[in-house]
Amino acid sequence: MADHHQEEPFWRRYIFSVDHKVIGLQYAITAMLFLFFGFCLILVMRWNLAYPGEVVPIVGKLLSEEGMLTPDGYNSFGVMHGTIMIFLGVVPLAVGGFGNYVLPLQLGAPDMAFPKINMFSYWSFFVGGIFMLASFFLPQGPASSGWTMYAPLSVIATTGETVWLLGMVFLITSSLLGSINFIATVIQLRTKGLTWMRLPFFVWGQFVTAFLLLLAFPPLEAAAVLQLMDRVAGSSFFMTSGLYVGGEVLDVAGGGSPLLWQHLFWFLAHPEVYVLILPGMGIVAEVITNNTRKPLWGYRSIVYSAIFLGFMSFVVWAHHMFLTGMGTKMAAFFQTTTMIISIPSVIILSALFISLWGGSIRFNTPMLFALGFLPMFGIGGLTGLPLGLASSDIHLHDTYYVIGHFHYVVAPGTIFALFAGIYYWFPKVTGKRMNEGLGKIHFFGSFICMNGVFSPMFIQGLAGISRRLYDGGASYLHAEPVLQWNEFMTMAALGLGFFQFFFIANLFISLAKGEKVSSNPWEATTLDWAATPTPPLPHVNFENIPEVYHGPYEYSMKGGGNGQKDFTPQHESVKD
Amino acid sequence: MDVTQDLKKEINLYLKVFGALAILTAVTVAVASLKVGIGFAIIIAMVIAATKGSLVASFFMHLAHEKRLIYLLLVITLVLLLALFFITYGTIGDQVGVEIVS
Amino acid sequence: MQIPYTVTVRPDTGLYNAKLGIWLFLASEVMLFGGLFSAYILLRSGATSWFVGSEELSVPIGTFNTFVLILSSVTVVMSWASLRMNDLKKYKMYMGLTILLGLVFLVVKVLFEYMPKIEHHHIPSSHNFFAIYFVLTGLHALHVVGGLIVNGYLWGPGSKMWDTDPEQFLNRIEVAGLYWHFVDIIWIFLFPALYLL
Ligand code: HEM
Numbered sequence: 107m108a109d110h111h112q113e114e115p116f117w118r119r120y121i122f123s124v125d126h127k128v129i130g131l132q133y134a135i136t137a138m139l140f141l142f143f144g145f146c147l148i149l150v151m152r153w154n155l156a157y158p159g160e161v162v163p164i165v166g167k168l169l170s171e172e173g174m175l176t177p178d179g180y181n182s183f184g185v186m187h188g189t190i191m192i193f194l195g196v197v198p199l200a201v202g203g204f205g206n207y208v209l210p211l212q213l214g215a216p217d218m219a220f221p222k223i224n225m226f227s228y229w230s231f232f233v234g235g236i237f238m239l240a241s242f243f244l245p246q247g248p249a250s251s252g253w254t255m256y257a258p259l260s261v262i263a264t265t266g267e268t269v270w271l272l273g274m275v276f277l278i279t280s281s282l283l284g285s286i287n288f289i290a291t292v293i294q295l296r297t298k299g300l301t302w303m304r305l306p307f308f309v310w311g312q313f314v315t316a317f318l319l320l321l322a323f324p325p326l327e328a329a330a331v332l333q334l335m336d337r338v339a340g341s342s343f344f345m346t347s348g349l350y351v352g353g354e355v356l357d358v359a360g361g362g363s364p365l366l367w368q369h370l371f372w373f374l375a376h377p378e379v380y381v382l383i384l385p386g387m388g389i390v391a392e393v394i395t396n397n398t399r400k401p402l403w404g405y406r407s408i409v410y411s412a413i414f415l416g417f418m419s420f421v422v423w424a425h426h427m428f429l430t431g432m433g434t435k436m437a438a439f440f441q442t443t444t445m446i447i448s449i450p451s452v453i454i455l456s457a458l459f460i461s462l463w464g465g466s467i468r469f470n471t472p473m474l475f476a477l478g479f480l481p482m483f484g485i486g487g488l489t490g491l492p493l494g495l496a497s498s499d500i501h502l503h504d505t506y507y508v509i510g511h512f513h514y515v516v517a518p519g520t521i522f523a524l525f526a527g528i529y530y531w532f533p534k535v536t537g538k539r540m541n542e543g544l545g546k547i548h549f550f551g552s553f554i555c556m557n558g559v560f561s562p563m564f565i566q567g568l569a570g571i572s573r574r575l576y577d578g579g580a581s582y583l584h585a586e587p588v589l590q591w592n593e594f595m596t597m598a599a600l601g602l603g604f605f606q607f608f609f610i611a612n613l614f615i616s617l618a619k620g621e622k623v624s625s626n627p628w629e630a631t632t633l634d635w636a637a638t639p640t641p642p643l644p645h646v647n648f649e650n651i652p653e654v655y656h657g658p659y660e661y662s663m664k665g666g667g668n669g670q671k672d673f674t675p676q677h678e679s680v681k682d
Numbered sequence: 683m684d685v686t687q688d689l690k691k692e693i694n695l696y697l698k699v700f701g702a703l704a705i706l707t708a709v710t711v712a713v714a715s716l717k718v719g720i721g722f723a724i725i726i727a728m729v730i731a732a733t734k735g736s737l738v739a740s741f742f743m744h745l746a747h748e749k750r751l752i753y754l755l756l757v758i759t760l761v762l763l764l765a766l767f768f769i770t771y772g773t774i775g776d777q778v779g780v781e782i783v784s
Numbered sequence: 785m786q787i788p789y790t791v792t793v794r795p796d797t798g799l800y801n802a803k804l805g806i807w808l809f810l811a812s813e814v815m816l817f818g819g820l821f822s823a824y825i826l827l828r829s830g831a832t833s834w835f836v837g838s839e840e841l842s843v844p845i846g847t848f849n850t851f852v853l854i855l856s857s858v859t860v861v862m863s864w865a866s867l868r869m870n871d872l873k874k875y876k877m878y879m880g881l882t883i884l885l886g887l888v889f890l891v892v893k894v895l896f897e898y899m900p901k902i903e904h905h906h907i908p909s910s911h912n913f914f915a916i917y918f919v920l921t922g923l924h925a926l927h928v929v930g931g932l933i934v935n936g937y938l939w940g941p942g943s944k945m946w947d948t949d950p951e952q953f954l955n956r957i958e959v960a961g962l963y964w965h966f967v968d969i970i971w972i973f974l975f976p977a978l979y980l981l
């Protein structure tokens with residue numbers, strides 16, 4: 107069966123592999139490296155926010171001759187932090203990594219529906235990443251007009267912008283190929299008996315995410331092509347007539363619309379925030395049910411909520427544009443849809459909270475991160491409501507409040523969910539468990555530091571400090587009362603970095619001599635744990651494709667587990 | 683067997699569709715040369731284009747007999763497409779203090 | 785182990801994998817061209833000056849190319865029908881015709897439309913009308929090129945599969961055909977929107 111694969115040459119097996127598990131790991135490793143890099147960029151920026159214009163320790167010599175971060179450098183680093191974290195870090199890890207590795211296992215499928223396309227997806231992502239990294243070596247540095255690339259600034263920016271756009275085209279292609287694969291796999295390769303309402307919530311999260319990627323990315327690709335034309339062929343899609351730059355009128359035909367860019371951009375970028383969060387919710391749901399030993403509370407309602415969420419996320423985008431002179435009619439429309447879309451998120455979060463009720467909770471590391479996710483995502487979500495109402499957004503728009511809000515969603519939110527996933531599935535990949543002691547230090551350290559970094563941002567934002575300021579507000583009078591927080595946040599960020607070393611060390615130590623595990627160490631019900639060997643067989647995953655008889659989370663059910671254990675694996679038929 | 687028989691019928695249908703497409707192309711070009719108002723011209727041109735498009739889709743791409751799943755996918759896509767068109771258009775049209783930006 | 789439903793149809797969905805795959809891809813393409821179309825609408829309705837398509841672009845050439853593409857849609861569907869009648873020769877003829885028509889489309893486009901425009905300095909930087917014209921038709925032409933590569937492969941080396949795995953080959957032709965028709969549909973909308981209005 108699997109034996110002829112043993113003779114595959116190294117490059118076929120580990121580099122240009124078509125096995126979803128290898129591709130998943132390639133994605134995950136690349137993405138973690140990018141996450142680390144994106145984090146290093148922000149550490150340098152945070153240093154500068156606390157000590158504007160002072161020499162940056164250790165890496166200073168790389169930044170400028172004087173050893174400090176220049177204002178232009180700050181702008182570029184900000185763009186690259188945002189771009190790398192989102193498009194090269196979180197999404198590739200959550201979707202490319204976890205999705206690729208776990209999805210077919212949970213579906214009882216031997217691989218993705220289109221393994222070769224899966225491989226192209228990774229390599230297209232890789233090329234996109236190379237483009238982004240290469241832009242650091244341009245004489246004038248990488249793109250610097252904000253990760254949102256608003257025109258007309260981005261059109262007149264330096265070459266880094268062109269490279270950014272080209273990189274994005276590759277990244278978008280990669281997501282499209284990936285999402286086609288995910289959707290086709292879920293629809294076509296579900297094993298016998300695995301009906302829609304028996305899918306683990308992780309699968310649902312990935313499924314809805316794939317739809318968002320499939321249908322929201324193309325308009326951004328269109329916009330990227332238009333902006334490339336503006337930059338390379340001199341068209342004026344996003345350029346109005348009579349723009350002054352450096353005291354001179356720009357020589358363009360004009361007649362374009364900068365708002366057009368914003369629309370096409372946010373048509374992607376709002377769904378993108380659900381791309382960032384839904385896979386995380388999926389992971390958290392798996393970990394929580396497994397460690398409370400209880401079924402997921404309100405499974406159906408959270409599945410429907412996720413679908414509704416995905417759909418609604420396409421009609422809220424202009425809540426990012428309240429301050430572009432939008433009239434009251436449209437503003438009312440977007441406020442309404444934004445308030446409506448918060449309902450399904452609340453349902454999902456509440457259901458996860460209620461699932462804890464009355465469980466006999468195992469406080470292992472994955473569970474701690476999942477538990478950390480819940481309140482952190484809650485804070486992120488609730489602080490978003492004032493941004494969705496035009497009248498309060500006028501005050502808060504483009505301040506540190508916004509930065510605080512979305513980082514609560516993506517950093518202690520999604521990143522914690524991803525950590526939970528790494529601790530949870532590490533044994534599946536390696537057959538060894540990660541060290542619990544190091545894991546707990548990692549969790550508690552990160553939890554405290556994350557809040558130290560991000561909660562003061564709300565205070566600063568409410569006081570009116572703008573985002574994207576090189577000196578963190580030091581040159582503004584109104585910033586004075588809240589300025590001292592900058593140093594505090596920087597220290598917290600450094601602390602956050604410090605505690606990540608426990609994680610990195612843990613990865614390597616556990617890989618080398620972690621405790622060996624049985625094939626189902628968490629006593630989980632889903633097929634990924636219950637029905638495959640650990641680690642799964644190359645290419646085929648299962649010795650025999652399992653058949654499913656149960657819902658995804660039958661823990662502690664009366665008469666379950668054939669009376670011997672407190673869980674009933676999905677593929678265990680009632681009789682045996 | 684009557685498989686070939688069915689196929690013959692199918693091919694016949696394809697040729698008819700081709701005829702219809704050719705005629706509609708001629709019509710849309712002809713109408714365009716009449717000097718009707720721009721609003722009216724847009725409606726006519728788009729109605730004809732939509733008819734042609736749906737002919738190709740229904741028969742050449744055999745969407746007329748396709749599985750429910752494909753319909754569902756296309757309906758979702760079209761709804762989102764219309765959202766993109768109309769909401770964007772509405773927002774740019776509804777600017778504080780300005781007629782449509784120029 | 786084989787991946788299920790690459791050739792046969794999954795009973796509950798009634799589809800084989802590639803067919804679902806191509807429709808998903810086409811859905812994303814709808815959004816891609818939809819994004820460009822909405823850009824076109826917005827730019828045009830917001831512009832102080834705009835050209836009348838029929839005065840700047842050549843309607844006869846556009847009409848000719850419309851016919852060429854429609855014809856190629858017919859030939860590609862005929863090639864599929866021929867295969868289903870077990871007639872590889874006829875398949876090759878129709879597929880060959882399709883490729884030929886695609887080439888005619890591209891040659892006409894480049895020689896009689898793009899070149900003269902560039903000569904007259906009717907280029908993206910001179911006015912947004914030409915900018916959107918070049919982007920829309922250019923992207924469409926790239927799709928034609930992509931289709932030609934696929935069709936060329938299926939006409940030439942790819943057709944060996946007919947002997948080893950006829951069912952899958954038939955599926956491939958169907959999927960390639962779906963893509964080709966879609967490219968035709970895009971043109972059906974581009975033509976009036978750019979040339980006639
Ligand atoms: C975990 C550690 C992180 C820290 C300490 C951090 C810190 C920051 C700070 C201070 C800014 C504001 C810079 C400025 O306005 O001048 C920022 C911007 C941003 N961050 Fe993060 N961040 C982290 C993780 C993430 C993650 C995980 C994501 C996304 C998934 C992310 C996405 C962004 C984006 C999109 C921006 C906006 C960039 C722009 O203004 O164009 N960050 N981050």
Ligand SMILES: [Cu+2]
Pocket residue numbers: 375376379422423425426
């Ligand atoms: Cu949003």
